[in-house]
Amino acid sequence: MNTSITSSVTATVALAAMATLLTACNSNPTRATACSLPQGPDLNRAIAAARFDLETGCEQQFDQYFQRLLTIAEGDPKKDNKSAFSDFLIWANEQGLLSKRQARETYTRYFGVKYVSLISDYSVCDQTCPRRAEVMREMNKELVDKEQGLLKVSADRREFYRANRLFQETELVLEATCEACGSIE
Amino acid sequence: MNTTTIRDRKIDRKFTGCLMGGCLLLLPMAVHASSQTPTIKLFPTTVLEEIKHTGNVAAEMETGLQTVIARLDEQQQLYVQSKCEGNEGDPGCEQIARQMGKSYLEMLTIMGDKLPEMETAVNSTSASLEKRIRRELGQKKTSWTLQELLAGAQLEGTDKADRPALRGRSGMRLSDRFHQYYKLVARSGGEVNSSLAVIASDIYLDMQETSSLIARTREEISRATLMEQLNQSFGTITPEMQEVVAGVKSILFGEEEPLMPMTAPPASQPEQAYDSPLNL
Secondary structure, eight states, rough: OOOHHHHHHHHHHHHHHHHHHHHHHHHHHOHHHHHOOOOOOOOOHHHHHHHHHHHHTTTGHHHHHHHHHHHHHHHHOHHHHHHHHHHHHHHHHHHSSHHHHHHHHHHHHHHHHHHHGOOOBBBBBIIGGGHHHHHHHHHHHHHHHIIIIIIIOOOHHHHHHHHHHHHHHHHHHHHHHHHHHTTTO | OOOOOOOOOOOHHHHHHHHHHHTOOOOOOHHHHOSHHHHHOOOOOHHHHHHHHHHHHHHHHHHHHHHHHHHHHHHHHHHTTTTTTOOTSSSSHHHHHHHHHHHHHHHHHHHHHHHHHHHHHHHHHHHHHHHHHHIIIISSHHHHHHHHHHHHHHHHHHOOOOOOOSSOOOOSOOOHHHHHHHHHHTTTOOOOOHHHHHHHHHHHHHHHHHHHHHHHHHHHHHHHHHHHHHHTTTTTOOOOHHHHHHHHHHHHHHHOOOOOOOOOSSOOOOOOOOOOOOOO
């Protein structure tokens, strides 16, 4: 008799535990299925979807979301897209997804004329010339990102022209300066 | 992605390129630049004087060589018209060939006389510029502030169609190039420092290469002179001789080569640009 009662209680507790677990699963879907990159051609909707995902557990995939947004924006290039991405990055900073410095560098990398690859604290002779080739490679990669941000996303040919010209002038001036510094690689 | 490289030029243009570049600096003006931005002292009076001197030496060489080369052209024409090619044993053809050889030696002599002076002038200017670039751009600037300097010039020069473009100047006479530089100088009164940084860099690198080219040319002249003195005994015209003359002509009169492809600014009028608070 006692054994029968004990079995019934055990079975009830087990069922209750399973029910609780199932309920819990229903209210908190796993992030693996929730972190799906935004689809569709509408940038504003995509940004809204990205914001929702990024503040509900998908923050580790910030870079992928950002890239997807850029790709979506390429479908409808216009200068207004710059402000949309600026707002998105400011929001990401406010949410703690990016530091202010990261937000600034990301924006400048894609939508600015200047090159974040050139950020440095020490003189050209001391810091830049010893790794000039590497700096130029980084600038070249950044120019590709500016092509995406300024040309393909923002349709801003004038600013991209300036960025391209800045690349060429920097390359020339660095070559001469490093030759003068006597630290050519 | 492909980008045009500013310094993508042939070495045989370097020689003249630097001489020309020099004159650019006859713009005492630009040196004092704009009153709002800190002045970069890249072109003090001493450097300007050195550049001026280099330009004068180049002009003298041009004048001297022009006459000889014109004579060589006439002799070459006569040689061809007289159907001397393949008929070298003919006494008349031998005489023409010897005359050409003499003109050729005269050309080498003029170059040999002028090149040492030019080499000294180029090396001196190069050394002065090197010192200035090292101090003003290499030691006083970080790569970021250097970039800000260059980007600032772009903004200030947005509405000017004449930002310095030191490429693709071949295809014109040396004296015309000088004239063009003077015009550029006249327009660049009060030009911004950043343009000067680009100009100084271009001239400095040109002078570096020119210096080594002059040294090689001087060695070559000694060898070519000896060879031609030997050839005078036989009255022959060598392909090498024709090549040297063609090279000198290209220096003096320019080459017919397409200009460097450069991306051009869009034709549309500038609009009020969006300025993000994030933009560095």
